[in-house]
Structure formats: structure tokens, C-alpha cells
Amino acid sequence: MIAPPLEAIASVVNLTVRYGRFTALQDFSVQVPKGCVGLLGPNGAGKTTLIKTLLGFVTPTAGTATILGHSVQKEGAKVRQRVGLMPEQDCHLPGMSAIEFVAYAGELAGMPQAQALRRAHEVLEYSGLGESRYRKVETFSTGMKQRIKLAQALVHGPKLLLLDEPTNGLDPRGREEMLKLIRDISLHKDVNVIVSSHILRDIEKTCESVIVVVKGQLKMQGSIRDLTRIQGHPVDVELKEPSPTWQEAIVRRGITIVSAERNKARLQHEAPTEVTTKMIFEAAREVGAEVRGLSVATKSLEEAFLEVVH
């Protein structure tokens, strides 16, 4: 079930990380594709350890990792100059206003002072904190703190953004807004993003592909479309009204009704989807039924995830 991507932004080979006797990552290998990638796994699976190792916070026992062509172990500073981290925990620099904090983060990343200040204004505006830029970060709400963590990670124009639980502690509206920001960054700003989260809906809304880590090992990798596809290409059909005669017409054509509930049905046929679709419309025309919706059936990411984990 592991499909290696064509173009990798990060590459991890046989990585083992141990904390004393506990092995957090065991012989872990993965090629992280460009775009927005979800890092999924149950609590304690090793997601955060992987991120920390990629940033050089944790020294691996064995294996190698490269990001954007730079070795994590040998060129840590170069890696961190091209990467932005939005950590899971609250983090800020005490006593600083938002603008000072973000400009300082830019300078720490290597930006000239004037550029850092200019960019801090831009990135705070982009993150929706423009009006609060002169407020002390300590006085920010949880949602604002999440945004400023994103702003300090973005300020120096990283090519890869590591987001660790970016929607932690946010209310539904704040969560939605954060997800929109992440989508915009990955789709329109030419920034590759790795989102580590255990909230599958967040991943589904923002990412094109996922990496599933379970007990420190790579369990699955691929695009969300591939992962949620159901074998045999079943089709979901929605009629205007329930129609037993249409169901009979469908069965007569050799199509299997996998499930049917009121005006909805999931159908499966050996023929290609285009042929099945044509037969569904023929059956509807024959009995005078009206097809309201038709789509290739998929499972949710949650279903796919649970299948992998268990």
C-alpha cells in the first residue's frame, strides 16, 4: 500500500530514534512528496518525534534524513533556514509585541533587520493579526496565539512548513479559518506543508496525501484519493424518490446492489465506471425514475485510517 512519490521534498531512510529503552521510531523510511502532506497516527505513534528529528532537536540512533537536499544531521542550520515550524505547544518570546516577535523570528532566520520588519507586517496582515500587531503576545487569545505561531514560522519564506496540531484548542470557526489559511499557503504560495494531526477531518480538508505512522513505523502512504478509493469502483446513486422497479431493472442488468436505503443505493459492477453509469441511466429511463446524483463511491479518511491502524 506504499506508493513512493515522484518528487520528494524530504527523504527519511531507515531512521531509528530511541528515548532510553523506548523506541519512538523504528527503521522508518519515507519519501515526503511536494504539496500538502498529512502526518497521521494515533497518540504516541511517533509523529512529533519525526518532526523533531527532521529539525535536529532529537539525534537519531540510526538512519539518515534529508530535507530539500540538505542532510538533517550535517546541515541542520541550512535545513532550519528553509523550514518553518509551528509547534504544538504555546510558544512566544515574553514581553514582546506581535510585530517585535515576528520580526525577531525573521532576524533569527537570517533576514536583514529592515526586511524582517517589513515582512513581519506583511505576514501578520496575511495571518489576520494586522490589527493586533502592537499588542503583547501574552495577551492574545488561543486562536490568536495559533496564528502568531504560524506567522513566525512563515516570516522568512520557508520552502517547507511543519505544522504540529495546528488546530489545537481552536473553536469551530477558528479551526475553519486556520484550515483555510493552510490551504491557501500550500495551494497558492508555493510552500510545501506537512500537517501533523490526529484530527482526520483537518487532514482531509487541507492535504492531498497522507503518511500514516503507527507504533513508530510507516503504515501507509499515498494520495487521499487513492486511500479512500473502494476496490471494485462502486457507484453511489441518489434518486428523486425511492423506486423498487428501478432496483429490479438494475439487477436485471447484472449490477450488484451493495446497499440501498430509501432513495440512495450503492452499486457495484465489473465493467468500467463509464459503462456502469450508462446502464444506470438506461434503467432509470426504462422505469421512469429520476437520477438526482451519481458519484464514484469512496470511504472516508477515517474509515481508511481505521482499516490501516487495526
Added chain:
Amino acid sequence: MASPIADLSYRSYDGPLNPPSARWWVIAKVHTLKAFRNRFYWLFVGLSGWYYLVILTVIFIMQMVSSNATDLASGAGVTGSSEIVRQIQFIDRFLWKNQFLHGFSFGQLTYLIIALLVGAGAVANDNRANALLVYLSKPCTKWDYVVGKFFGVWIPLVTAMAVPSLVFFLYGMMSYRQHGFALYAGAFPAVLGAMAMAAALHTSILLGISSLMKQGRIAGILYGALYMITNIFTVMILVFWLQPVPDARRDLGSSVVVDRNPLLQPAFYSSIDGLNIGMAKSLLNVDGGNAFGMPPDPLTVVPAPNGFAVFWIMSAICAFWLYIFWRRVRAVEVVN
């Protein structure tokens, strides 16, 4: 619902980035500027120079008195007027380099307050706010963080110590050259050296303690307590030192041989305050003495310690606390 993205024209940064070296200076600069923007910092800098202000006022008044007395004596044709003038013009017998020592010694308490103001929360507050994640996720190393924080506290502290002495030095060079001030011009760089060491000692211990805490005020209280306890010890030793010594003559200005317990002198310098003053005495090559220019009393003055010994002791203490600080710099807590 309005878009959460406030600026839709935003573009990712593609401008210049400095190579990932010497990040410590960014940290030191920001910390230093933060201290310089604090009005209490400048208040205590002003207060730390109180001795210089007093001594300059005393000199000014004495000069006025001396000038008037000279005019009166010569006008009245008093016999032996030159002797009277010599007695009054005590300024010519001033030990100028002693004034730098006294200025530095009497400022110790304010230096402590400035050190607490600038350094107590330097690392503790970062620990509380998880700021290390911000620093270490950027191209900053542990080395950059430690060195940057050190200089971020050391520069404001050494500035605070140096400014009053510099003002006194410049004023002295302009006004008292003819009274022997220029002969002791080397005292200023010497006292600067002592200040650099004293600031390093304050900074290292404070950062070490601060790195162990999550609240700046707790770190400040602990350092203040450590400073005061060791200082009380020094004062107790001084009390022993000042005990009457049998068969010792108390002629001012003469050398007196006194048999004292050999441990008393090193014990006197066994405090943060004592080490700083000991280093200053060694570098200025003076034993100290009474303030306001009077000749020293050899029975009450504790002689300067061995400069090399003090230097190495201070360096060892700095290294110990900086090592503790270094060990505490971790982006993540790893539980084995």
C-alpha cells in the same frame, strides 16, 4: 463569513537571507536594546554613580573654600600662609585611583539590582513561554543561544557600571589634570577590566539560576539571596578584621605589621561582592582606604588579594554556571 486571510496579495518571501552564522549577535542585540529601553535601568545607572557625584561635590566645595582661604591669607599677610594653603589644598594629595575603586565598590548594590532587572528573567521567562522552540527551530544553535543571552545581559550590565566611571574620568581629565589626575589615567581601563569581570560573574550565575527556573522573579529572589548571604559572610569577616590588634600602632600613613589569621583575608573576598572588589583592587593595584580622599588606615584596610587567584576563581565560577545553563538549553524535554 469573511475570509480569514486578511491580505490576499501576500506573497512568500524570496529575498536575501544571511548565512546561518553569528546568530548570537541578533539575540544579544535584542536583549540589550530591551534593557536600554527600560527607564528603571537608566534610573539605577544614575544611582550607581552616587559616590562620584558626592566626591565631585566635596572637591568642588573644598576648592571654593581653599581658594577663599588662600586669598584671605595672602591679603592679610599672614605668616606661614603657604603652609595653610598646603593643608587646605588636600586635593593635591588625593589618591585618584582609589576613587575609581570606591565608585565601583559603593555601586555594588545597584549593580545587583540592575543585574536582576536585566538578567533574572532572561532564560526563566523563555522556559515558561517555550521560547526555545522558536529559537532552535530557526538556524540558531545552542551555542548562539547561550552566547547571545550572555552578551545580552553582560553588555547592559557593563555599560551600567562603566557610564558613571567614564563621566568621572572625563570630568577629572578636564578639571583636575593639574592636581595629579592625569598620573592615574590608567586607572580607568583598569577599573573597566574589573567591571568586565564583575559583569561576567553576575551574568553567569544569574543565567545559570535563571535557566533552572520557569519564573524570572524566583530566579531573581534566589540570586539576590545568594548575593546577600555571601555578602553577610564578608561583613562578618570584616568585623573580625576590625577587632583591636594588640601592639599595633594606628599611625595613619605608616606601614603597620600585624599578625592576623591568614584565612581572614581570602575569607573576606569569598563573596560575589568580595570577588568583584578584590579583582578591582588587584587591577588598580590599591588596597583601598577611607573614602573621600583620606589616606588609608592600614589596620582597617583589607589588602588586595592575589589578582591571578581571583581571576581564576571568578572564571571557574562563571564556567560552572554557564555549563549548567548550557545543559538546560533543550528544545524538547526528553524523558529517558
